[in-house]
Amino acid sequence: MRPLPKIIPLGQIPRRNFIKGALLSGIASGCSSKDPFTAAAKEEAVQPSGETVKLLSTTGEIIEVDKAYLKPLEEIPSITNVAERMGIDGKKFVMVIDLSRCRNLKRCQEACNHAHFVSDAQNWIKIYPMQEAEHTAPYWQPTTCMHCDDPPCVKVCPVDATFKRQDGIVGIDADRCIGCRFCMAACPYSTRVFNWDKPMLPPEVMEMQYSSETSCPPKIGTVSKCDFCPDMVRKGELPHCVSACPNGVFFFGDLNEDVVTNGSETVRFSDLIRDRSGYRLMEDLGTKPRVYYLPPVDRLFPFENESKTPEG
Amino acid sequence: MSRQPSISADKITMDLLPQKFGKAGVIWTSILIVLCLVGLFAYYRQLTQGLVVTAMRDYASWGIYISNFVFFVAISLVGSLITAIFRLANVGWRTPLTRISEIIAVSTILFASIIIIVDMGRPERFTHLFLYSRLQSPIMWDVIVITTYLTLSILFLYFPLLRDLPALIKNSKSGSGLQKLYSFLGSFWKGTAAQFHISEKATTIISVMIIPIALAIHTVTSWLFATTYRPGWDSTNFGAYFVSGAFLVGAGGVLIAMYVFRRAYKLEAYITEKHFDNMGKIVVMLALLYLYFNVNEYLVPAFKMKKAEEHHLLGLFTGDFSILFWTTILLGMILPIVILLFPQGRRPMPAFVMGILVVVGAWFKRFLIVTPTMLSPFLPMYDVPESYMHYWPTWEEWSITIGSLAGALLIITIFARLFPIVPIHETIAETEIRKPEAV
Incomplete structure (x- = not known):
């Protein structure tokens, strides 16, 4: 058909x-x-x-x-900038990152960088070796944008270039951004990166019409960060990091439906958070992140650097 | 006052009229112009290649442009201190210093607004600030108060200048461009009683208005930092801390300007040793105040040593920034306090040197407020190139910054070439009031 x-x-x-x-x-x-x-x-x-x-x-x-x-139209972005800023009606996106499964393979990072033309030093997904105190167990902690419900970055933006959507996503409009970098100073999670240089892009990407849902093409002199891949969601697919992780670390879903999935397992969000003692980063700052973490318990692998890329 | 009451009005006018640049003046102005041009060239490179020409990266995403901006905003506060606060407090000896401090205020606040555009990744989208402005952003508050302060400062410079314009028009070559400029600015000023009354009233209104605005520009600028969560910035004291530092650097700047103008224009009879003595005392008071806030800002968090603060504070006390930090505290605050406490230290030459220490120290102090905090994020700096973990400005950043400082000095220099840097009319008026007492 x-x-x-x-x-x-x-x-x-x-x-x-x-x-x-x-x-x-x-x-x-x-x-x-x-x-x-x-x-x-x-x-x-x-x-x-x-x-x-x-x-x-x-x-x-x-x-x-x-x-x-009837002739099919050529591929053009199906939604306007205004609709992008509004977000997807009836959704409340949420992510759960299971630290007990993360082995620092960095597949999430690779997939994300590939999809968004991110340069290596400016990863949107960062994977930190964390250790709370001297005698506590070290673990790997991937961070995306926390898509806070009370986002400090959105509060300080003077031109509405970064905004909170009704589906919970904190987006960036690179056509609006003036490059003042106040949002970078305001974000406690160091999640934002700045296009200091002209982004190295294939010519066909450069000609693409900009969309804040794909964050492509990235633009010089503006801020970028993890966008929760709403373009993938609109296609009925999972964000790149979620589908790329072989260990099923990332669960993505909708709080309204109370369901999250990592591609192979689909679970009830509230059960997962309750049974596995989910928490959020820097809760004391009051930013109300939409990314939850499951503690790094019962790991069946040692803490070592398994990624192919050498440590920076 | 050590001024001789026997000086006649004509003598005062001749003494205070702007003079042509001497050899030193020409050299000084040429150096400033060259520095500005180098800065412009560096900015051209930044415009064509992007902010990649700077040493700023994702962690240190604010650098010396921002600290230089804070410095400019800080030093501009002196206009309100000397002209408005001293005026309302009826400080009699302020007259020869008012115009000096007001032109410092105008030129530095102007360059504060220029340097903040230089820091933008997309300067061509400057208009977005007006098209899409969102009032809850402290940047918008800064835009509003800085433009207000600039406007008020220009008026504050201009209104008292009107009274000197008849003398300038009379004493400039008829038909020359300079005379046309003077006539354009103030040919309507006839010096009638009604005009004086309006001018007096307007100046009083501005002196009252400008004080809250001046406090606001620096408080709001401090909030650019204090409204974030970062260690070193997350402080409820920041407004007062910044305002006190601003008064200090402004007073230091006036000490320097007093000395230079006194020497260059032979104003010994007008800017007297008494002025240095008084300004020296004010600098001591302001430096003590600023030191007090510094103790607050560093000692209290250091006592607790919260985990997030630790990296930042140790970096300042014993780490990468320790030499700069202790030098700034010792040379920029403690040494000026000690020297200026003594009457010998408040003589023109030592006071001038202390003024330089205060101003240079204040510039580096702003650097120490911005950069070490940026390099102390909550999550560790990890998996980034070495260049991301440190910050030392590139030559482009230095050139642009030095160019902006030279630009501010150039405005002051050109202003002093065109207009009397010590108000003529007010000086004459004060001498005449004093005459009967002396007889």
């Missing part, structure tokens, strides 16, 4: 096409059939396939059009 053309908001349609469509429908209104598609298709001599779909016309009537008369 051929995919139906994407339904796109009017703002995204180039004005020229819109006028053309209006003209065609004007011509078509003279014909017995009220749809502009059939008339236009006849001019271009398109063979009907026989299969029809029902559409709502601009005048509010249901019209039936042959499928062959």
